[in-house]
Amino acid sequence: MNANVAIQVLPSVQGDEEIVRVVDAVIDYIKSTGVNYYVGPCETAMEGDYEQLMEIVKQCQYIAIEAGAPSVMSYVKITYKPDGEKLTIERKTAKHHINDAAKMAKSA
Numbered sequence: 001m002n003a004n005v006a007i008q009v010l011p012s013v014q015g016d017e018e019i020v021r022v023v024d025a026v027i028d029y030i031k032s033t034g035v036n037y038y039v040g041p042c043e044t045a046m047e048g049d050y051e052q053l054m055e056i057v058k059q060c061q062y063i064a065i066e067a068g069a070p071s072v073m074s075y076v077k078i079t080y081k082p083d084g085e086k087l088t089i090e091r092k093t094a095k096h097h098i099n100d101a102a103k104m105a106k107s108a
Helices: 016-032 050-066 089-096 100-107
Strands: 003-011 036-039 044-048 072-080
Touching: 003 016, 003 050, 016 036, 016 044, 016 050, 036 089, 044 050, 050 072
Parallel strands: none
Antiparallel strands: 003 044, 003 072, 036 044
């Protein structure tokens, strides 16, 4: 792993349900790639090989269009470090999600 990428896909469609449908198609694609990812409320973070992640970012645009968006805007954040240890998604976020399972169980 030599890169972390976060992508926010904003399809130009009408209505919250349609936005969610198109974004879900993009997230399903990201899941299918096999990279480690984390879906947040405003973006999806991925980690892996830089070239692979850049290809995924490119394909996300096509997936949104194929899902019915006439156009799409995406915001991408990239951390690239060819040598050395990278901060993983787990290391960056785990301490903030320690009680998530307990909260979900309470609300169910």
